[in-house]
Amino acid sequence: MAIREPTRQDIQHRNGKADGQRMSGAHILCESLIREGVDTIFGHPGGVVLPLYNVLPDYPQIRHILVRHEQAGAHAADGYARAGRRVGVCLATSGPAATNLVTGITSAMMDSVPIVAITGNVATSVLGKDAFQETDVFGITMPITKHNYLVTRVEDLARTIKEAFHIASTGRPGPVLVDIPKDVFINEATFHYPETINLPGYKPTLQGNAKQVKAAAHLINQAKRPVILAGHGVTIAQAREELVALAEKAEIPVITTLLGLSAFPESHRLSLAMPGMHGAGYSNMAINECDVLVGIGQRFDDRVTGKVEAFAPKAKIIHVDVDPAEIGKNVRCDVPIVGDARHVLRQLIPEVQPAEHKEWLETIEGWKREMPLTSLPPGSRFVPQVAVRAIWEATKGDAIVVTDVGQHQMWAAQHFWYDKPYSFISSGGLGAMGFGVPAAIGAKVARPEETVWAIVGDGGFQMTIQELATIAEERIGVKIALMNNGYLGMIRQWQEIFYNRRYSSAYLGGPDYVKLADAYGIKALRAQTREQCRLVIEEAMAYDGPVLCDLQVEAEENVYPMIPPGGSIQNMLLQPADRD
Amino acid sequence: MKHTLVALLEDKPGVLNRVVNMFSRRAFNIESLTVGHTEQPHISRMTVVVDGTNTDVEQVVKQLYKLIDVLKVSDVTQDKTVFRDLALIKVSTNRDSRAEIVQLAQIVGARVVDVAQDSVILQMTDEEEAIDAFVALIRPFGIKEMVRTGRVAMVRGAQGVTRAPSFEELAHPTQRPRYEARKKVPVDLTGEAG
Numbered sequence: 001m002a003i004r005e006p007t008r009q010d011i012q013h014r015n016g017k018a019d020g021q022r023m024s025g026a027h028i029l030c031e032s033l034i035r036e037g038v039d040t041i042f043g044h045p046g047g048v049v050l051p052l053y054n055v056l057p058d059y060p061q062i063r064h065i066l067v068r069h070e071q072a073g074a075h076a077a078d079g080y081a082r083a084g085r086r087v088g089v090c091l092a093t094s095g096p097a098a099t100n101l102v103t104g105i106t107s108a109m110m111d112s113v114p115i116v117a118i119t120g121n122v123a124t125s126v127l128g129k130d131a132f133q134e135t136d137v138f139g140i141t142m143p144i145t146k147h148n149y150l151v152t153r154v155e156d157l158a159r160t161i162k163e164a165f166h167i168a169s170t171g172r173p174g175p176v177l178v179d180i181p182k183d184v185f186i187n188e189a190t191f192h193y194p195e196t197i198n199l200p201g202y203k204p205t206l207q208g209n210a211k212q213v214k215a216a217a218h219l220i221n222q223a224k225r226p227v228i229l230a231g232h233g234v235t236i237a238q239a240r241e242e243l244v245a246l247a248e249k250a251e252i253p254v255i256t257t258l259l260g261l262s263a264f265p266e267s268h269r270l271s272l273a274m275p276g277m278h279g280a281g282y283s284n285m286a287i288n289e290c291d292v293l294v295g296i297g298q299r300f301d302d303r304v305t306g307k308v309e310a311f312a313p314k315a316k317i318i319h320v321d322v323d324p325a326e327i328g329k330n331v332r333c334d335v336p337i338v339g340d341a342r343h344v345l346r347q348l349i350p351e352v353q354p355a356e357h358k359e360w361l362e363t364i365e366g367w368k369r370e371m372p373l374t375s376l377p378p379g380s381r382f383v384p385q386v387a388v389r390a391i392w393e394a395t396k397g398d399a400i401v402v403t404d405v406g407q408h409q410m411w412a413a414q415h416f417w418y419d420k421p422y423s424f425i426s427s428g429g430l431g432a433m434g435f436g437v438p439a440a441i442g443a444k445v446a447r448p449e450e451t452v453w454a455i456v457g458d459g460g461f462q463m464t465i466q467e468l469a470t471i472a473e474e475r476i477g478v479k480i481a482l483m484n485n486g487y488l489g490m491i492r493q494w495q496e497i498f499y500n501r502r503y504s505s506a507y508l509g510g511p512d513y514v515k516l517a518d519a520y521g522i523k524a525l526r527a528q529t530r531e532q533c534r535l536v537i538e539e540a541m542a543y544d545g546p547v548l549c550d551l552q553v554e555a556e557e558n559v560y561p562m563i564p565p566g567g568s569i570q571n572m573l574l575q576p577a578d579r580d
Numbered sequence: 581m582k583h584t585l586v587a588l589l590e591d592k593p594g595v596l597n598r599v600v601n602m603f604s605r606r607a608f609n610i611e612s613l614t615v616g617h618t619e620q621p622h623i624s625r626m627t628v629v630v631d632g633t634n635t636d637v638e639q640v641v642k643q644l645y646k647l648i649d650v651l652k653v654s655d656v657t658q659d660k661t662v663f664r665d666l667a668l669i670k671v672s673t674n675r676d677s678r679a680e681i682v683q684l685a686q687i688v689g690a691r692v693v694d695v696a697q698d699s700v701i702l703q704m705t706d707e708e709e710a711i712d713a714f715v716a717l718i719r720p721f722g723i724k725e726m727v728r729t730g731r732v733a734m735v736r737g738a739q740g741v742t743r744a745p746s747f748e749e750l751a752h753p754t755q756r757p758r759y760e761a762r763k764k765v766p767v768d769l770t771g772e773a774g
C-alpha cells in the first residue's frame with residue numbers, strides 16, 4: 001500500500017472536519033491519535049480490532065507497521081519513543097495478543113519509557129463471560145503500567161486517549177494501556193477532543209524544593225571528593241547541557257548508569273564509565289571513596305549498588321528524582337529532592353560555587369591506570385569486544401546503538417563511547433531478551449536519518465527473530481551485529497564462575513544465520529576473524545538498507561570486571577590476564 | 581508501631597484492585613483495610629493499618645501517591661484521631677447464660693441486635709483494643725461467628741486533614757498539600773560532609 005505523506009493542510013482540514021461530527025469509536029480513536037501527533041503504530045490485527053483496522057486506511061498520516069509478534073510491537077514502540085523522544089504506540093487484539101504485549105510493556109515500565117498500548121477486547125455484553133479470546137488485560141497490566149484504562153463507553157474514548165498520552169509522557173514517563181471492547185469501536189458518538197485534562201490525583205512535581213536545593217548545594221560546596229551518578233532521568237528530562245554545566249562548574253566527575261549512557265558526553269574529561277556489576281573498577285572505587293554522591297534521575301538499582309550496606313559508605317547522598325517513591329527506597333538518602341532533573345539542575349547550578357578537585361581527580365586517574373575498563377585481550381582472538389570497537393570506529397560514534405540483553409549488552413556499554421545524545425537504547429531494568437531487534441526497528445522508524453545498530457546475542461536474537469520479516473517488508477535499514485558465540489553467553493559465564501563450569505542448557509548451536517537472512521531477503525555478511533569483522537562492519541555501513549552481520553566470535557569470553565551479585569568492590573573480579 | 585493511613589481515592593473502576601495489587605506486589609504487610617463513601621460524591625475513603633516494624637510506611641504512602649486515582653494520603657498516627665472498629669459477634673446462649681451475656685454487653689456498650697433460641701448477635705463499636713478485650717471476655721460462652729470491619733479513622737477538630745476535597749478544590753489542585761512538602765527531613769547543614 002502506497003503511503004502518502006500528509007501535509008499540514010491535510011491534517012488541519014481533517015481536524016477541522018472531525019470536531020463535532022458523529023463517528024464510530026474506531027474513527028474517534030484515529031482522530032484522537034492524530035491530535036496527539038501519532039504518525040506510526042506498531043500493531044498486529046485480530047478479531048475484535050477489525051473495526052479499527054477497517055478504518056485505518058482512511059488515515060494515511062498514520063503509518064501502521066505490521067509486526068510479526070505483539071511483543072515486538074511493544075518493544076518497537078519503546079525504541080521509537082526513546083529514539084524519537086515522543087510517545088510510542090502499539091496495538092494488539094484481545095486475549096493472546098494482549099498477553100503477548102506484557103513483556104514489552106513491563107520493559108517500558110521498568111525503564112520509564114512513554115508508550116501507549118491499545119488493545120481490543122470482546123464486546124461489553126460478553127465481558128467477564130470467558131468469551132473467545134477474552135482476557136482481563138486491564139487486571140493483568142495493572143502492576144506493569146503507569147496507569148491503564150478499560151473504556152466501556154464510546155463517549156469516554158477521546159478523553160481517555162488524551163489522558164493516556166498525558167500520563168505516559170509527563171512526570172516519570174511510563175506505559176499506559178487502553179483496553180477497548182469491540183462494540184466501543186463500532187458505536188458512534190460526537191467527536192470532541194478535549195483541550196484540558198482533569199486528573200486531580202496526578203500532578204508531577206518538577207521544580208525542586210528550594211530549601212532542599214540549598215541543602216544539596218551546601219553539601220556539594222563542602223565536598224572534597226564529590227561524584228555525580230546520572231541515570232536515564234537525565235536523558236528523559238533532556239538535561240544533558242545542565243548536567244555538563246554543573247559538573248564543569250564544581251568540577252565533579254560524572255558516572256553514568258547503563259541507561260544513563262549518552263546522558264553525559266563520554267569523551268568529556270569528567271566522564272567516568274558505567275558503575276556496578278560489570279562497571280569500571282575506577283567508577284566503583286570513586287563511589288566507594290566519595291564524600292558526596294549526587295544521584296540524578298537514577299534509582300540505585302541493585303546492579304549498580306551491589307551490597308546496599310557497602311554502597312558509598314563514606315558519602316552523604318543527595319538524590320534527585322521526579323518520582324518521590326524512588327527516594328529512600330533502596331539506599332539511604334541525606335538530601336532528597338523531588339523534581340525533574342532539568343529543573344533541579346537549573347536550580348542547583350547558581351547555588352553551587354565554582355570549585356576544583358584536582359587531588360580527587362588525580363586519585364581517580366590513578367585507579368584508571370590501575371584497572372582500565374576497556375583493554376582488549378591481546379593477540380588476534382576474535383572476541384565480541386573487538387566487534388563493538390569496530391562498530392564504534394566505523395560510525396565514529398555517530399549512531400544509535402540498541403542492544404539486546406546479556407554479555408554483548410555489557411560490552412556494548414563498555415567498548416563504545418557514547419558522545420552523541422540519545423544514542424544508547426537497552427532493556428535495562430527488565431532485561432528482556434528479544435528487545436534488541438524490534439527496539440532497533442522502532443528507533444530507525446523514529447529517526448530514519450540516523451544509523452541504527454542493533455547489537456544482539458544469538459540467544460536474544462532468536463526470541464524475536466521473526467521481525468526480520470518486518471524489516472524486510474518495510475525496508476527498515478537497521479544494521480544487526482549478531483554476536484554469535486553459540487551460547488547463552490551470560491548464563492554460560494555465571495555457570496563457569498558460580499556453578500563450577502557445569503554448562504547446563506547454555507549451549508545454543510544455532511541455525512545458519514546467513515542462510516536465514518537470505519530466506520527473509522535480507523543482506524547478510526559473515527565474519528570469523530578480527531580483520532573480516534572490520535570489513536563486514538564497513539560493508540554494512542556502506543550498504544543502503546538492512547544488513548545482518550553474523551559475527552562468529554569466540555565462544556567462551558567473559559565480561560569483566562565483575563562484582564558477583566550482592567557483593568561489593570572488595571569482591572570485584574578482573575579480567576584474568578589483568579590480574580597478574 | 582502501627583500506622584493508620586487515610587487515603588482519598590477517585591471512585592473509578594478498578595481502584596480498589598489497583599491499591600490491593602500494589603500492596604501485594606510491593607510485599608507490604610497490611611493489617612486491615614476498609615473502603616467506603618465520603619462526604620463528596622465520586623470520592624472514596626480508605627483506612628489502612630500498617631505495621632511499621634515489618635513494612636516501610638513511607639514507601640506505602642509514596643507508592644499510594646503514585647497511583648493516578650489516589651488524591652491524598654495522610655498518616656494520622658500522630659494526630660489526635662478517633663479510631664473505631666465495628667464487630668458483630670454471634671454468641672451461643674442458653675437459658676442460664678443469656679442474661680449474663682446481655683449484662684456484659686451492656687457494661688461495655690455493646691448492643692444486642694438479634695436474639696434467637698440458642699444465640700444472640702452483639703454489635704460493638706469501639707477501638708480495636710476494647711473490642712479485643714470484650715471478645716476475650718465473651719469467648720468462654722462460645723463464639724459461633726464473628727465479623728469485624730477493620731479500623732476507620734477521623735482526625736478530631738474542625739480542620740481535619742482527612743477531609744475530602746470538593747470539586748472546586750480538585751479543579752485548583754495547587755492547594756493540595758504535597759506529601760514531600762509535609763515531610764520533615766533532617767539535614768545536617770553544619771557538620772563536615774564525610
